[in-house]
Amino acid sequence: MSKKVAIVQFPGTNCELDTKYAFEKLGCKTEIVWHQDTAIGSDVDLVVIPGGFSYGDYLRSGAIARFSPVMNAVKEYADSGRDVLGICNGFQVLVESHLLPGAMKRNDNLHFISKHHNLKVENSDNKFLSKMDNDEVVNIPIAHAEGNYYIDDAGLQELKENNQILLTYCDENGEVSNPNGSVESIAGICNKQKNVFGLMPHPERAVDSILGSEDGIKMLEGFL
Amino acid sequence: MKATVNIFLKDGVLDSQGKAVHHGLDSLGFAESVADVRVGRQIVLKLKSTTKEEAEKEVTKMCESLLANTVIEDYSIEITE
Numbered sequence: 001m002s003k004k005v006a007i008v009q010f011p012g013t014n015c016e017l018d019t020k021y022a023f024e025k026l027g028c029k030t031e032i033v034w035h036q037d038t039a040i041g042s043d044v045d046l047v048v049i050p051g052g053f054s055y056g057d058y059l060r061s062g063a064i065a066r067f068s069p070v071m072n073a074v075k076e077y078a079d080s081g082r083d084v085l086g087i088c089n090g091f092q093v094l095v096e097s098h099l100l101p102g103a104m105k106r107n108d109n110l111h112f113i114s115k116h117h118n119l120k121v122e123n124s125d126n127k128f129l130s131k132m133d134n135d136e137v138v139n140i141p142i143a144h145a146e147g148n149y150y151i152d153d154a155g156l157q158e159l160k161e162n163n164q165i166l167l168t169y170c171d172e173n174g175e176v177s178n179p180n181g182s183v184e185s186i187a188g189i190c191n192k193q194k195n196v197f198g199l200m201p202h203p204e205r206a207v208d209s210i211l212g213s214e215d216g217i218k219m220l221e222g223f224l
Numbered sequence: 225m226k227a228t229v230n231i232f233l234k235d236g237v238l239d240s241q242g243k244a245v246h247h248g249l250d251s252l253g254f255a256e257s258v259a260d261v262r263v264g265r266q267i268v269l270k271l272k273s274t275t276k277e278e279a280e281k282e283v284t285k286m287c288e289s290l291l292a293n294t295v296i297e298d299y300s301i302e303i304t305e
Contacts, residue, residue: 103296106241150237
């Protein structure tokens, strides 16, 4: 049976249709869930918080979205052990909601960075990257101004011990290449329970060769 | 009652905006006079509270839950009549 993916939409979200397209291409059923909805359907297999500029990025990226009615439902959904994926602004919303550890800062060079970037798979022993291999290098677009991931030393240690670092920015040979100043070049992480995933790059924008890369398919397929 | 909240990145967390402004001031000829620059955010609240203590308690809660991200930011609160 095909999986059902719920895609959360806040005012200012702008990647919901790309995300819908990508998961439908993989054979999933999708539904867009409005920020004022208060429940996630019991038939939903995955909740995705897509990219964009929820609430205009006012105060801090993701800070206001955290208080949307739908986020209570997403939190309950995640707490029950089911899968949540945050892409770009979705990742920012997840850290602001404390569903993932750490915080986001402005990129070190203060620029909005929009380009294809290579990523290295650090840990594939989780559902999201289960179709990939450790140290595999993929090419996925990034597009953000606040993707400079920060976590203190104790938190970083914990991420490492639990294999929670999913992806790091690198060059085509897998050597560290850090576009935004993230601690340890981190591009994506998951929670300790490995059911909440967040990454700044956009796998949903890399699902067609005409878009320059199909590497995103291998990532998203992990959930199927 | 008025509350002025100042929010800055914690010491030890690199302040890229402060650094960029510092560089800008350096190139404008202020290199001799400027030792460090930090860029933060100021939020001014008009409050309905009647006592200073109550105001401070409320604003602290606001800072902890929304106004500041205490993972990376420190805040200070000033309450005035």
